[in-house]
Amino acid sequence: MSDTPFGFGLPPEEPDDGDEGKKKDQESGGGQGPANPFGFGGLPGAGGFGGGFGGGPGADNPFAAMFGSLNPNDLGAAFQQLGQMLSYEGGPVNWDMAKQIARQTVSQGSPDGTKDTSVGPADRKSVEESVRLADLWLDDATSLPSGATSAVAWSRAEWVEATLPAWKELVDPVAERVGTAMGDVLPEEMQAMAGPLIGMMRSMGGAMFGTQIGQAVGVLAGEVVGSSDIGLPLGPAGKAALLPVNVETFGKDLSVPQEEVRLYLALREAAHQRLFAHVPWLRSHLFGAVDGYARGIKVDTAKLEDVVGQFDPQNPEQLQEALQQGMFQPEDTPEQKAALARLETALALVEGWVDAVVHAAAKPRLSSADALRETLRRRRASGGPAEQTFATLIGLELRPRRLRDASRLWASLTDARGVDGRDALWAHPDMLPTATDLDDPDGFVHREQIDFSELDKMLGEAAGKPDLKKKDEAEGEVDGEGEDKNKGDDAG
Numbered sequence: 001m002s003d004t005p006f007g008f009g010l011p012p013e014e015p016d017d018g019d020e021g022k023k024k025d026q027e028s029g030g031g032q033g034p035a036n037p038f039g040f041g042g043l044p045g046a047g048g049f050g051g052g053f054g055g056g057p058g059a060d061n062p063f064a065a066m067f068g069s070l071n072p073n074d075l076g077a078a079f080q081q082l083g084q085m086l087s088y089e090g091g092p093v094n095w096d097m098a099k100q101i102a103r104q105t106v107s108q109g110s111p112d113g114t115k116d117t118s119v120g121p122a123d124r125k126s127v128e129e130s131v132r133l134a135d136l137w138l139d140d141a142t143s144l145p146s147g148a149t150s151a152v153a154w155s156r157a158e159w160v161e162a163t164l165p166a167w168k169e170l171v172d173p174v175a176e177r178v179g180t181a182m183g184d185v186l187p188e189e190m191q192a193m194a195g196p197l198i199g200m201m202r203s204m205g206g207a208m209f210g211t212q213i214g215q216a217v218g219v220l221a222g223e224v225v226g227s228s229d230i231g232l233p234l235g236p237a238g239k240a241a242l243l244p245v246n247v248e249t250f251g252k253d254l255s256v257p258q259e260e261v262r263l264y265l266a267l268r269e270a271a272h273q274r275l276f277a278h279v280p281w282l283r284s285h286l287f288g289a290v291d292g293y294a295r296g297i298k299v300d301t302a303k304l305e306d307v308v309g310q311f312d313p314q315n316p317e318q319l320q321e322a323l324q325q326g327m328f329q330p331e332d333t334p335e336q337k338a339a340l341a342r343l344e345t346a347l348a349l350v351e352g353w354v355d356a357v358v359h360a361a362a363k364p365r366l367s368s369a370d371a372l373r374e375t376l377r378r379r380r381a382s383g384g385p386a387e388q389t390f391a392t393l394i395g396l397e398l399r400p401r402r403l404r405d406a407s408r409l410w411a412s413l414t415d416a417r418g419v420d421g422r423d424a425l426w427a428h429p430d431m432l433p434t435a436t437d438l439d440d441p442d443g444f445v446h447r448e449q450i451d452f453s454e455l456d457k458m459l460g461e462a463a464g465k466p467d468l469k470k471k472d473e474a475e476g477e478v479d480g481e482g483e484d485k486n487k488g489d490d491a492g
Contacts, residue, residue, distance in 0.1 A: 092175035094210030095168060099160070101211055105218025106156045114222070114249055116156040123244040127153040130259075130266035131240045134361075138270055141361040143423045147277025148270055149238035156221040159243055163227065163234040167217060169287060170232075174294040175209045225250055225265050228272035231347045231400060232290075233283055237276070240269045254375065256368040264372045267358045275353065279426045286350070289343035296336035344401055345435045351380065352406025356414065359407075377403060402438050409433055409441035416445045 109115040131151035138146075154162065225246050227235030235241050242265060251261030276283055355373065362369035380403060400406070413422040425431045437444035 092172055092206060092209065093168070093213060094206040095164065097207055097210035098167075098214035098217065099164060101214025102160045102164075102218040102221065103157055105215055106160060106221050110219075110222030110249075112249060114245060116221075117245055119153045119155050119158075119244055124153045126262065127151055127242045127244065127266070130242070130262050131270055134263060134266040134270040137267065137361040137365060138274065138357065141357045141419065142271070142274060143420045144274040144278045144426075146270070147238065147273035147275070148240035150240070151266075152239050152241045154241050154243050156243060156245065159221045159224065159227075159235075159241070160217055162236060162239075162241070163217070166232070166234040167213060170290055171209070171213055173291050175206070177294070222246070226269040226272075228269060228276075231350045232286055233272070233276045238273065240266070240273050242266060242269060254368075254371065256371060260366050260368050261372065264358070264362055264366060264369065267361055268354055268376070271354045271357050271361075272350075275350065275426070281429060282350070282426070285429055286343075286346055289339065289346055293336070293339040293343050296333065296339055341435050345433075345438070348400040348402040348406040348438065349432055351400040351403050352408075353410050355403065355407040356410040360414070402435075405438040405441070406433075409438060409444065412441045412445050 106116050128151045131148060135146045135148060221243075223246060224230075225243055227233070227239065227241040242262065247262050247265055248258065250265070251258055254261065355377070359369065359373055362372075366372070380400060410422060413425070417424075425433075433441075433444050
C-alpha cells in the first residue's frame, strides 16, 4: 500500500530550479506533483489548462491537471458534481445522486432506441383491465386471494421513483461495508488524526455507489415489465404494475398478439402480488437472505484504494467501470455458501411457484401460453439486467438457477395434494422445500405428507383435543386436590 492512502497527499514544496524542476518532477513521476496535489491519477488534460484558458499563470493552478480539457461551462458542471460528492453527509449511498443519474439514464432511452413516454389513459385502462382479468383467472389456480389493491401503469421514470425505497433497503447494508473499508485501509497511526479525510472518503464512497446504482437502476428501468421481474417485491405493497412501453417492446418480436402478451405478464405480476401479500414473512425472508449473503462479502481494499486514487471528476463513468471489475469477493466459507444456497433456493421457489400457477391459469385460455412461458424462463435463466445489477453491486447473481426444478416440484405438489395443500407450504419458511428437495421432488412430496399428519396432530392437540385435555386435567388434579384439602380443613 502506498504511503498516501487513496493517493491523497499534500502538495510538495516548489522545486528550487523553477520550471525545469517542475518538468523533471513530472517526467519522473515523483511524489504528488504540483499539477496533481490531490493525487487523482490518470486524469486527462494533465498538462494544465492548455489552449482553452491559455498558459502563464493558469498553468500554476492546482486544479488545472484535473480539469484541463474542459471548456468554461463544462468546468462549472464538473466542479458542481465534485462539490456534490464531497459535501454529501448522509448514509452509505448518495441516493439523491442515484435518483438523478437513474432519471438521466432513463431520459436517454434504452439501447434498442425506445424512449420513455408518459402513460396515457388508454394504456392505463388496458393495464387495469388485464390485471382484473388475470386476478379472476388466478382464483382457480391458487388458494391465495388477490393481493393487488390497485393496478397501475408506470412509465420508466415512475418505476425508478417507486422502486428506489426497495433498492435502498437492499443495497445500504453492502454499501456500509464499503464505507467502513474506506476508513480501514488507512494506516492505524493515521486514523486518529485523519477525521476530515475519512469523512471525505466516505462522501466519495457514497457518490461512487450513488453513481453505480443510479446507472444500474436506470438501465433496468428500460427492460423490466413490472414491479416483480427479479422475484423481489420492489414496488409498493398491493400495487400490481406494468410498464406499457416495455411490455410492447418485450412482445414485439414474439409473433404473439399484444393483448395476450400483456395479459400473460399481468398474470405473473398478479401472482407475485398474491404471494407477497398473503405470505407475510416472505419479503423479510428474501431481503434478509440478501443481507445475510452480503455480510459475508469481503471488500478488496487494494482495488478500492486504486479506484479512489484514480478518480476522474470529468469522467464519473469510470467509477462504474472500476466497480464492475470485481471489488467484492464472497468469502469461501461454509456460512457464506449456506447463505447463498438459502437465497438461491428462496428465489427459485418464488419464481417456480409463480411459473406453475401462471401456467395453470393461462394454459386453458391463451394459445400462446407455452411460448410465453418458455420465453420468460429463458430470459430469467440467461441473466438479464437484474442479475448484472446485483452482480455488479454486491457480487451476487439474483438468477433463480433452479427455476425449472422448482416449477416441477410445485406441479408435483399440486397433483399430490391439490391447490390448497400446495399453497399451505407457504405458512412457514421451515415448511418449504430445500435445495436438496429440488433434486428429489417426489421424495419431498411423500416425506412431507407424513410430516403434515404429525403437524395436524400437534395443531389439533393445541386446539384442545383429548390428548391435550388429559394433560390439562392431570395438571389440574394437583390444584383440585389442594382445593379439596382446603375444603376439608374448613369443614373440620
